[in-house]
Amino acid sequence: MDDIQIGIIMGSQSDWPTMREAADILDTLGVAHEVRIVSAHRTPERLWEYGATAVDRGLKVIIAGAGGAAHLPGMMASKTRLPVIGVPVQTKALSGVDSLYSILQMPRGYPVATMAIGAGGAANAGLLAAEILALSDPRLAARLDDWRASLSASIPETPQDD
Ligand SMILES: Nc1c(C(=O)O)ncn1[C@@H]1O[C@H](COP(=O)(O)O)[C@@H](O)[C@H]1O
Numbered sequence: 001m002d003d004i005q006i007g008i009i010m011g012s013q014s015d016w017p018t019m020r021e022a023a024d025i026l027d028t029l030g031v032a033h034e035v036r037i038v039s040a041h042r043t044p045e046r047l048w049e050y051g052a053t054a055v056d057r058g059l060k061v062i063i064a065g066a067g068g069a070a071h072l073p074g075m076m077a078s079k080t081r082l083p084v085i086g087v088p089v090q091t092k093a094l095s096g097v098d099s100l101y102s103i104l105q106m107p108r109g110y111p112v113a114t115m116a117i118g119a120g121g122a123a124n125a126g127l128l129a130a131e132i133l134a135l136s137d138p139r140l141a142a143r144l145d146d147w148r149a150s151l152s153a154s155i156p157e158t159p160q161d162d
């Protein structure tokens with residue numbers, strides 16, 4: 001794998017079962033990435049440092065997952081001009097709708113590309129990050145094309161009995 005260009009961050013250890021879906025798809029596509037716990041609420045200095053150094057460290061895309069009052073993706077978008085892809089983590093109390101709205105409703109000027117709630121959203125975050133890198137990486141683009149073709153090929157034309 002090449003230099004690390006994608007950072008996956010999450011608000012808590014408890015987000016990892018969801019966010020590892022993003023890491024898994026990047027592993028499958030051969031895209032180097034790092035994974036960190038960073039919380040706007042609990043580790044604000046860590047968030048500030050991560051955002052302030054992200055460009056100089058060579059990151060190209062940040063995937064940020066958080067649940068509930070999910071300020072992490074938006075605060076990271078405030079701190080770096082790198083594209084931030086937000087993943088709303090499912091919550092017990094409000095099923096992740098709280099996370100979704102927290103991440104989605106950014107003020108004009110600081111966008112967060114917001115995925116679906118939960119594991120599917122995390123996997124799509126990994127894919128979207130890879131698609132962004134593939135714009136300037138033909139070999140990754142070819143791997144993505146292959147991955148998409150094999151997904152299509154795995155879908156039967158008719159429903160099967162169990
Ligand atoms: N939303 C945030 C932020 C943040 O946005 O900075 N930091 C932690 N959290 C979220 O709190 C939830 C519960 O965390 P715990 O399980 O650690 O209590 C997690 O989903 C995390 O993303």
